[in-house]
Amino acid sequence: MAEERILQATGGVQLNEILASMKRNLVQMLTISKYRKIVLIVAIAYVVVYLLAIQDIVFVADRDLGRFNAIPSIQILENWRELIFRPRVTFYWEAIGQVFLTNNIVVQFSVPNILLGSLMGTLMGLNVAVAAYSLSCARGCRVRPYGGIIGALPSFFTGFACCTPTFVVAILGGNVALSVGILSVRNLFIPIAISAMVLALLWSAQKMAALVDLASRGPRKSLA
Amino acid sequence: MGEDRGTVIPAKKSRLSGFSRRKFIAASGLGAAGILSAFYFGSITPSETSQSQSPAFEEVILNKFAKSIQVGGPGKDGIPPIDNPKYLAVGEANKILTDEDVVFGLEHGGVVRAYPQIVMVWHEIVNENINGERISITYCPLTGSAVGFKGLSKVNGEPLTFGTSGNLVNSNLLMYDRQSDSNWPQILGTAINGLNKGITLNHLPVVWTTWGLWKEVHPDTQVLSTDTGFVKIYGYDPYGSYTQDPANNYYYRNPAIYFPVLYSNDRFHRKKVVTGVMHKGSYLAIPKGEFSSIQVANATLGGDPIVAIYDGGLDTTRVFLRRAAGRELNFQISGTKVTDIETGSDWSLKGEALSGRLSGTKLTAVKSFDVMWFAWFAFFPSTLVYG
Numbered sequence: 193m194a195e196e197r198i199l200q201a202t203g204g205v206q207l208n209e210i211l212a213s214m215k216r217n218l219v220q221m222l223t224i225s226k227y228r229k230i231v232l233i234v235a236i237a238y239v240v241v242y243l244l245a246i247q248d249i250v251f252v253a254d255r256d257l258g259r260f261n262a263i264p265s266i267q268i269l270e271n272w273r274e275l276i277f278r279p280r281v282t283f284y285w286e287a288i289g290q291v292f293l294t295n296n297i298v299v300q301f302s303v304p305n306i307l308l309g310s311l312m313g314t315l316m317g318l319n320v321a322v323a324a325y326s327l328s329c330a331r332g333c334r335v336r337p338y339g340g341i342i343g344a345l346p347s348f349f350t351g352f353a354c355c356t357p358t359f360v361v362a363i364l365g366g367n368v369a370l371s372v373g374i375l376s377v378r379n380l381f382i383p384i385a386i387s388a389m390v391l392a393l394l395w396s397a398q399k400m401a402a403l404v405d406l407a408s409r410g411p412r413k414s415l416a
Numbered sequence: 417m418g419e420d421r422g423t424v425i426p427a428k429k430s431r432l433s434g435f436s437r438r439k440f441i442a443a444s445g446l447g448a449a450g451i452l453s454a455f456y457f458g459s460i461t462p463s464e465t466s467q468s469q470s471p472a473f474e475e476v477i478l479n480k481f482a483k484s485i486q487v488g489g490p491g492k493d494g495i496p497p498i499d500n501p502k503y504l505a506v507g508e509a510n511k512i513l514t515d516e517d518v519v520f521g522l523e524h525g526g527v528v529r530a531y532p533q534i535v536m537v538w539h540e541i542v543n544e545n546i547n548g549e550r551i552s553i554t555y556c557p558l559t560g561s562a563v564g565f566k567g568l569s570k571v572n573g574e575p576l577t578f579g580t581s582g583n584l585v586n587s588n589l590l591m592y593d594r595q596s597d598s599n600w601p602q603i604l605g606t607a608i609n610g611l612n613k614g615i616t617l618n619h620l621p622v623v624w625t626t627w628g629l630w631k632e633v634h635p636d637t638q639v640l641s642t643d644t645g646f647v648k649i650y651g652y653d654p655y656g657s658y659t660q661d662p663a664n665n666y667y668y669r670n671p672a673i674y675f676p677v678l679y680s681n682d683r684f685h686r687k688k689v690v691t692g693v694m695h696k697g698s699y700l701a702i703p704k705g706e707f708s709s710i711q712v713a714n715a716t717l718g719g720d721p722i723v724a725i726y727d728g729g730l731d732t733t734r735v736f737l738r739r740a741a742g743r744e745l746n747f748q749i750s751g752t753k754v755t756d757i758e759t760g761s762d763w764s765l766k767g768e769a770l771s772g773r774l775s776g777t778k779l780t781a782v783k784s785f786d787v788m789w790f791a792w793f794a795f796f797p798s799t800l801v802y803g
Contacts, residue, residue, distance in 0.1 A: 252652045260512050260642060260651040269647055280494040281582070287647040298649050376487065 214397040218318070221325045221400075230324055231317035238313035239306070246284060248300040258295040265292050268301075276303055283308065283382040308382070315389035322396040342388070474614065481585050481601060481608040486675050488584040492592070495580040497541035502641040503529065506631050509639035512651070515628025518658050520562040521637070521730070522553060522622055528637045530630050531555070531622075533658065535640055536562070538648040540589055542640065543577045550575035551620060554602050556589035557655050558675070559791035560668065560689060561603055564620030569595035571611045586794035587675040603692075603787060603795050624786040625730040633729050677794035683801065686790035691733040692799075693784040695720060699796035703803055704786060707733055712749040713802060714738060722782055723747045724802070725754060727765040732786070736767040736779035 221227045243249040257263070269275060272288035279285050287300035504512075509530070513519070518533035525547045536542070536555040544551045551566040567576045578591040578600070585601040585608070592599050598610025606616040623630075631637060642650040655667035671686045684690070690701040696718025707713070711726040723738040725747065738745045738756075745756040747763065754763040761772025767779035793799060 247654070250649055250652060252649070255651050255653075255657070257649070257651050259514075267647060269645070271645055275646070278496075279491055281489060281491045286496075290647050290649070298652075300647060300649070378489070 210398060214394070214400075217400055218322070218397055221321060227321040227325055230321040231314065234317035234320045235310065235313035238316045239309040242309040242312065243299070243305070246305060248287065248302060248305055250298050250300075252296045252298070256295045257292055257298060261292045263292050263295055266290075267292075282379045312382075312385060312389065315386065315393060319389060319393050319396060322393065322400055326396070326400050471614075478606070478608045478613060480678070481604065482599070484585055484676075484678055485590060485599065485608075486584045486587075488582055488590075488675065490580070490582045492582050493579045494582050495538070495540050496646055497543055497579050498539045498640075498644050499543050499577075500645065501542050501544065502643045503638035504641050506635060506637060506639070509627070509631075512642070513627040513639070515626060517627045519625060519627045519630050519639075520553065520555060520622050521625055521630045521634070522564055522620065523634075524551065524564070524620055525549060528634045529640065530627065530634075530637050531562075531640045532627070534653055535642055535644070535648075535650055537653050537655070538646070538650065539644065540580050541578050541591065550577060552576070552578045552591075553620075553622060554578070554589065554591065556602050557653075557667070558584070558673075559586075559588045559603060559788050560687070561588070561692075561785055561787040561791065562622045562624055563602055563605065563785050564622040565605060565617040566620060567615065567617035569593060569612055570615055571596045576612075576617070584675050586677045586791055587673055588791055588795070601795070603791060605783075619783040619785075621734070621781055622785065623730050623732045625732055629730050673790060677790060679794050679797040680790060681793045681797070684789040686788065688789040689786050690789050690792055690801075691724070691735070691784055692787045692792045692796075693717060693722070693724070693735050693782055694796070695722065695782050699792075699799040701789065701792055701799050701801045702733055703801070704733065706803065712747050712754065714746045715802070717782070717800075721745075723779075724784075725749070725765055725767070728752070729765070733784070734765065734767065735782040735784040737782060738779065740769070740774055740777045740779060 222231070240249065261267070266289065268289040275286045275288050277285060285302045285304040287302040287305075289301040291299045291301075293299065509532075513532055519530040520533065520536065522529045522531070527546050531542060531553055533555070536553075537557050540555050540557075542553045544553060549566065551564060553562070553564050555562045565576075565578075568574065569576050572595065574595050576593045576595055578593055581590045581592040581599055583590040583599070586603070588604075589602040590599050591602060593607070593610075593612060596611040598607040598612035598615075600607050600612075600617070605619065607613045642648075656669075658668055667687075669687055673686060680686075684703065689704040691704055691707070693700040693702065698718035700715070700717050702713070702724055707724070707726055708728065708731065711728075713724045715722050715724070721738045721744045722735055723745075724733050724735045726733050738747060743758060745758050747754055747756050749755075752765075754765065755761065756763065756774070759773040761769045761774040761777075763769050763779075767781065769775050769777040
């Protein structure tokens with residue numbers, strides 16, 4: 193029954209055919225240097241913004257960190273093996289090293305935080321690249337990346353400075369009701385962000401697959 | 417303080433109209449400058465925390481605190497306590513601390529240590545072993561309170577050590593003990609749930625002062641090192657700063673609080689620092705800034721005579737029972753010289769008789785620590801206020 197419904201919904205095309213077509217077109221897109229660069233640049237930008245949001249990258253305006261550390265310097269904990277997967281809170285782990293770049297800028301290294309940020313950054317990059325890829329198609333078939341970008345926003349609300357989430361201090365300005373309300377659903381932010389970006393990517397890739405298929409039936413147009 | 421100087425009054429006079437002043441107690445015959453002229457024992461609410469000592473009533477209060485536990489964000493030990501503290505000598509500490517930096521000073525068992533606020537803000541608890549005695553130094557940045565504790569678990573009689581639960585009560589650090597997993601609000605110092613529920617920890621006096629003042633008084637002090645076993649941005653305080661431009665004090669001076677509290681009162685700015693005093697189920701708040709010019713206050717709290725003495729050398733207030741050699745004493749201060757009126761003995765700011773008939777006598781310390789007004793009131797709405 194379920195298969196029948198899918199066949200009806202897709203005009204008789206098998207689901208696995210759609211997925212295969214999506215995958216094929218995503219891979220095809222990534223063979224083009226321009227779109228690989230888009231994925232890479234967006235992913236890196238996302239990771240930087242994410243690490244800023246969770247305070248793994250910190251700008252300290254009012255203190256001279258040089259009093260505490262040589263500048264520049266790198267610190268790696270001797271006991272990093274014990275702490276590498278030690279969570280501070282769900283989806284947020286302890287740093288095992290840090291780099292003091294200047295008297296006011298420090299970058300902390302937490303392997304899981306960087307991996308998680310990279311995963312979400314890659315999803316964001318793919319969303320943007322697919323949207324850019326579709327721009328070379330007919331205007332009516334273009335894919336917009338808003339779903340993927342908006343879906344990423346909850347991921348920026350995960351960092352904790354101390355007792356208090358960064359966003360409570362920086363954005364909500366100490367609004368008790370808002371901070372308590374958001375804290376109660378905070379653990380869902382990362383799953384929501386990843387789900388939203390995956391769904392947006394699937395939707396975009398499916399649409400892209402359809403229009404590429406359409407284009408292949410008519411006069412061919414370069415997508416590069 | 418003006419005309420009010422030298423009086424202790426409930427936190428909010430206006431609500432006293434409906435409340436019996438039957439417990440009014442006059443602090444009698446205290447003529448010296450800065451001595452309390454009157455003492456009201458009242459509360460603005462039916463006094464849940466200070467007027468009943470019955471086990472059943474305490475159970476109700478503890479349950480109320482337990483029900484108000486609020487998720488603070490980090491997980492259990494997400495703010496990692498320091499279990500193997502290392503120390504610096506003054507010379508090394510001078511390289512990282514400025515004279516204005518806040519430190520929490522401890523004198524205990526012949527050991528003198530300073531715990532820099534800019535290190536403690538990342539850990540909140542240091543589990544210490546001083547001469548074989550387990551104690552914990554705790555700090556809550558959200559309520560501006562630093563308290564030392566020691567205690568035994570009633571489960572197995574073992575010394576208690578603490579971790580951060582990641583939760584809060586009245587915006588205050590909620591510790592958990594590793595022996596029974598019971599929860600302890602730092603300001604309350606009493607377990608509100610678990611197998612140790614109802615146990616109250618012993619306080620150790622921790623002085624909230626500055627590095628410059630502390631090292632002058634204690635040139636041989638040890639200082640908590642940043643070598644904690646964790647990577648933290650020591651020197652950077654995510655809540656702002658106690659010493660820098662007011663624009664950066666976005667928590668410590670800002671009236672905003674991030675988490676709900678059970679009781680609130682607008683007598684003072686929410687973040688105003690008071691010295692909170694607790695004794696036999698009664699509570700007193702002494703506004704810190706104002707008291708520096710008053711210096712000595714004789715009062716009665718929980719039915720016992722107490723004296724608060726300002727120590728200008730460390731910018732802190734100490735509170736003692738003003739009873740020695742079987743008699744009640746009244747203190748006065750002249751310059752930096754503290755004298756009791758009854759025997760004329762001279763006393764140190766730490767409550768030790770230096771000369772006179774009572775020489776060698778030591779006053780008993782009363783539990784007290786600096787804390788933000790909103791948090792003190794949230795726990796003890798029946799608090800009295802000196803002013």
